[in-house]
Amino acid sequence: MTASRPQSIAVFGGSFDPVHNGHVMIAQSALAELELDRLIVMPAAQSPFKPVQKLAPAEARMEWLRLAFAGEPKVEISSWELDRGGVSYSIETLRALAAAHPNAEMFYLIGADHVATLTEWREAEALAEAATFVVVPRPGAPEEAFPKPFRGRYLKGDPLAISASEIRQRLRAGRSVADFVPPPVAQMLNSMQIYSEN
Numbered sequence: 001m002t003a004s005r006p007q008s009i010a011v012f013g014g015s016f017d018p019v020h021n022g023h024v025m026i027a028q029s030a031l032a033e034l035e036l037d038r039l040i041v042m043p044a045a046q047s048p049f050k051p052v053q054k055l056a057p058a059e060a061r062m063e064w065l066r067l068a069f070a071g072e073p074k075v076e077i078s079s080w081e082l083d084r085g086g087v088s089y090s091i092e093t094l095r096a097l098a099a100a101h102p103n104a105e106m107f108y109l110i111g112a113d114h115v116a117t118l119t120e121w122r123e124a125e126a127l128a129e130a131a132t133f134v135v136v137p138r139p140g141a142p143e144e145a146f147p148k149p150f151r152g153r154y155l156k157g158d159p160l161a162i163s164a165s166e167i168r169q170r171l172r173a174g175r176s177v178a179d180f181v182p183p184p185v186a187q188m189l190n191s192m193q194i195y196s197e198n
Contacts, residue, residue: 007037010107016043019068020181022162042078044088058082067184091123094130106131112138118150171195
């Protein structure tokens with residue numbers, strides 16, 4: 001990295017309950033297409049879009065992420081939102097990162113279903129200035145235009161059609177999730193039986 005080129009950092013947030021192969025593929029696509037220096041994977045303490053959602057323990061979600069991305073040197077697993085606690089708002093996360101990396105170019109990954117609602121996010125105008133938004137496309141769905149003043153781009157290709165809720169259902173039913181999550185994560189999920197009581 002030359003001195004004249006700002007560091008490029010992307011935030012990949014979510015519940016990761018649990019992390020799965022779709023998340024890994026999204027991260028790999030973002031690293032390649034955005035030519036990132038760092039991808040910060042940040043599990044949420046509580047999503048503002050799912051206020052009553054009961055999540056797996058933070059320690060478990062962090063460990064699953066460490067296992068899933070162990071072979072990706074540019075991926076950092078951050079507990080910042082978990083340590084902060086409460087509802088996780090994107091603008092607060094981006095401000096903290098901007099303070100820590102004042103010269104970095106910031107990107108923020110979101111699902112395609114969030115594009116239309118960006119103007120409803122907390123401090124939307126400040127949020128639009130804080131980062132370039134990068135959209136994970138939905139399989140077979142057309143690209144939506146970004147609402148002003150937001151700017152961004154879409155990742156190329158279709159991600160794997162995998163949902164964490166489907167994985168949780170399979171685990172509750174005692175079915176294999178080996179095809180849906182990285183092998184070390186599958187092994188840990190099977191040993192923990194963490195979703196059997198939820």
